[in-house]
Amino acid sequence: MSQSLTLIVAGDLNQRTGGYIYDTRIVEALRGAGHSVDVVSLAGRFPDADQQASDQLSAALGDLPDAATVVIDGLAMGALPSVIAQHAERLTITALVHHPLGDEQGLSDTQQQQFHQRELQALAVVSQIIVTSRFTQRRLKALADHYSMSIAAKISVVEPGVDAALINSEIPASIGSEPGKPLRLLCVATLVPRKGQDLLVRALAGVTSTNWQCDCYGAARDAAFAERVQQLIEDNALNVNIQLHGECDEATLIQAYQEADALVLPSWYEGYGMVVTEALAHGLPVITTTGGALDETLPQGAGLKVAPGDVEALKHALSRFCDDAALRDSLKAGALAAREQLNDWQAAGVAFAKALSHAPALSAGSQFAPDWLTLREEIDFTFRSQQLPGKAAQWLSARTQAPRLVDLGAGRGSNMRFLAPFMPLPQHWTLIDHDAALLEEAKASAKSLADQSAITLETLCVSLDSLDHPPLQSAHLVSASALLDLVSQTWIETLVTHCTTHQQALLMALSVTGEWGFTAADGEPQADDEDHWLQALFIAHQQRDKGLGDALGGQAHGALVSALEQANYQVEQVETPWLLGAGNRSHQPLMTALINGWTEAATEQAPEAATRIAEWRERRTQAVASGELGIWVGHCDLLATPLRAE
Known part of the structure; x- marks a missing residue:
């Protein structure tokens, strides 16, 4: 489904910095996919906005019709919360944040606080926010x-x-310096204090090997800083070894990547670090810092990382790279392996469009991408109970009317497709979800059902924070799959009260119990202290508010059973764990996705432990990939019927 939207940026879109390149590429990808994108460039001073900047943003938003979709780059909106607030109710505003404005290097404490607070004020009134890294996602929450x-x-x-x-190998990987020639180090970054070129010069000055050359490309956006870097080069007699080339065109930069042996990015802080991914796409190892998102952007084995601002550590890393040919070969192999895992801008555009299309009814953590839903569907069908749907069908058959069924959190319609063959005909389904795109997929996939003439279907795109919808009032059976862990005690009580009032049956499938772990080839549980630690973080994250109150996570199933029994319902339960076998290749994609999901949740819960969590993920992913371990995940299915039928 195509969209029409307006992107508002500060100044010319064609500036060669990471943020502007991201915006440009996303616009190209969206337009290539058939979306209509109008770009508005604002004059004035940003991010410390002057009156011209304020007037320009106000006029740009004022020119848009009611309910228009507008994306505003964070540089253009972060310091103008009052302008954003004037139009927030009339427009659907998405903030595109590359990194918090107050995290820029060189700000005083007062300036930093002002930028942070103004940006948070603006973000408080927008419809949704898109960020370019999970680090920035966590950073915004921490600042709030x-x-x-x-x-x-x-x-x-x-x-x-x-x-x-690059990733399709149409452009070959970098070839590096010629044999017998100096190693070529490449730094691609604008000359501003945050990028740390002054640190790089000081570190290179301490490298004893002279078998290297460093080429720095990037516009001098801070004249005083650029002058200081050049002075450092001269003071250390490195004029021959280090060249500041300034800004260049794309062809020159591609050639520089092709001839380089490593990218060096000494930044204090990055909201993502696009140049790192760009280097990996060229098969180029990276020497960088752990500042901001960089620790996560550069995968293990594809480069070297040091603490930001640590000149001595950076010097040591550069010396190792220059002196150790075996290390260079190993890092090159790691970079080439990382290259195979990268996504292109078209995929980023698809993800951006989906983010824009998501209704903001549920918060982060309650959204499910179609690829995850596809991965789990076959496994769900294999392990969920068939006995309980059969009993539900018997209960419905005793009624005189054609059954009306409602599926909550329906997504792509997987639960409906599983249950429909069990249920008496004719039958009418209402699929309820907050994601319009997934509901469209559900309608399309329903065409594959047999007896289509006897199965009718409608969809309802609303939040589940209310059950006051006509189809829910007239339903005979309410169903859901893999939903309960997102809801609160209050929501469960509301659901049971609703079903009791309307004498409805309830069929809940694959409700997580909160238990999961790893298994050996013989099926025996395998766990260590790190698994228990990670699981505790995941459980804590699972109990965050997902838009329906403080989520119960694995405790939700038991809470629902208790509430139903108190409401005089007959409750039948069946344990339905996923048993994903060690060495089962068909299960490995889902197992990898599970490990990644647990890792992301744990990292959001404890960002300070990101490195330790990443090490756990790498160890467990390798064990699954080698066939050493499988995974089990606890689930329960439930059928509840009122003891007194209508």
């Missing part, structure tokens, strides 16, 4: 907590892509 300022909007992560020609 620090300043006691609420962000109600959903925060989606759409990471940058790379040129498809």
Whole structure:
């Protein structure tokens, strides 16, 4: 489904910085997919906005019709919360945040606080937020907590892509320096304090090997800083070894990547670090810092990372790279392996469009991408109970009317497709979900059902925070699959009261119990202290508010059973764990997705432990990939019927 939207940016879109390149590539990808995108460039001073900047943003938003979809780059909106607030109710505004404005290097404490607070004020009123890394997602939440300022909007992560020609091998990997020639180090970054080129010069000055050359490309956006870097080069007699080339065109930069042996990015902080991914797309190892998102952007084995600002550690890393040919070969192999895992800009555009199309009814953590739903559907069908749907069908058959069934959190319609063959005909389904795109897929997939003439279907795109919808009032049976862990005790009580009032049956499938772990080839549980630690973080994250109150997570199933029994319902339960076998290749994609999901949740819960969590993920992913371990995940299915039928 095509969309029409307006992107508002500060200044010319064609600026060669990471943020502007991201915006440009996303616009190209969206337009290539058939979406209509109008770009509005604002004059004035940003991000410390002057009156011209304020007037320009106000006029741009004022020119848009009611209910228009508008994406505003964070640089253009972060310092103008009052302008955003004037139009927030009339327009659907999405904030595109590359990194918090107050995290820029060189700000005083007062300036930093002002930028943070103004940006949070603006973000408090937008419809939704898109960020370019999970680090920035966590950072915004941490800032909101620090300043006691609420962000109600959903925060989606759409990471940058790379040129498809690179990952499709149409453009070959970098060849590096010629034999016998100096190693070529490449730094691609604008000359501003945050990028740390001054640190790089100081570190290179301490490298004892002289078998290297460093080429720095990037516009001098801070004249005083650029002058200081050049002075450092001269003071250390490195004029021959280090060249500041300034800004260049794309062809020159591609050639520089092709001839380089490594990318060096000494940044204090990055909201993502697109140049790192760009280097990996060229098969180029990276020497960088752990500043901001960089620790996560650069995968293990594809480069070297040091603490930001640590000149001595950076010097040591550069010396190792220059002196150790075996290390260079190993990192090159790691970069080439990482290259195979990258996504292109087209995929980023698809993800961006989906983020825009998501209704903001549920918060982050309650959204499910179609690829995840596809991965789990076959496994769900294999392990869920067939006995309980059969009994539900018997209960419905005793009624005189054709059954009306409602599926909550229906997504792509998987639960309906499983249950429909069990139920008496004719039957009418209402699928309810907050995601319009998934409901469209559900309608399309329903065409594959047999007896289509006897199965009718409608969809309802609304939030589940209310059950006051006509189809729910007239339903005979209410169903859901893999939903309960997202809801609160209050929501469960509301659901039971609703079903009791209307004497409805309830069929809930694959409700997680909160238990999961790893198994050996013989099926025996395998766990260590790190597994228990990670699971505790995941459970804590699972109990966050997902838009329906404080989520019960694995406790929800038991809470529902208790509430139903108190309401005089007959309750039948069946344990339906996923048993994903060690060495089962058909199960491996889902097992990998599970490990990644647990890792992401744990990292959001404890961002300070990101490195430890990443090490756990790598170890467990390798064990699953080698066939050493499988995974089990606890679930329960439930059928509840009123003891007194109508």
